[in-house]
């Protein structure tokens with residue numbers, strides 16, 4: 001797939017099944033993430049890969065967080081199933097530093113966000129599917145602790161990856177110029 005076709009046809013796929021990205025595909029996905037714009041070369045990211053049993057461990061983390069938050073049984077049951085909606089989930093964490101004056105933390109989080117997008121694009125370009133999700137567990141102290149994150153870390157996405165279960169019709173193209181203006 002050429003670069004412009006990728007940029008102009010990328011879309012999310014919420015229905016994902018096995019197989020997960022294989023080792024070679026995953027390497028491309030992670031290398032694409034490590035290639036994103038990164039002010040100051042801080043590499044302010046961490047990619048936590050869950051597949052196989054790891055998905056059950058992530059489900060346990062979500063259940064613990066939902067329980068701790070006092071959610072009802074329906075939500076807890078939903079939480080237990082969330083990571084099982086794909087054969088691989090990569091939790092992308094912005095590991096920001098506040099002591100670097102020339103690189104505000106927002107820029108570091110944006111770089112981590114770019115990493116999510118780069119990974120989704122790298123998956124898509126290899127014929128895989130993916131969807132970037134967040135939800136309350138991206139902003140949850142219990143989840144952060146269970147994943148061994150620091151207080152200053154911020155989860156910017158759970159990237160669900162796998163093989164598209166269905167062929168997604170191409171969404172209509174939005175006209176980008178409608179969001180633009182000249183100064």
Ligand SMILES: Cc1cc2nc3c(=O)[nH]c(=O)nc-3n(C[C@H](O)[C@H](O)[C@H](O)COP(=O)(O)O)c2cc1C
Nearest residue numbers: 010011012013014113131132133134135156157171
């Ligand atoms: C930061 C961020 C968080 C998101 N969180 C969710 C989410 O929790 N659940 C969801 O269904 N979609 C979420 N989305 C939207 C999907 O990733 C996706 O972009 C959307 O379904 C539109 O599909 P498209 O990418 O094919 O245009 C999020 C997108 C972004 C950028």
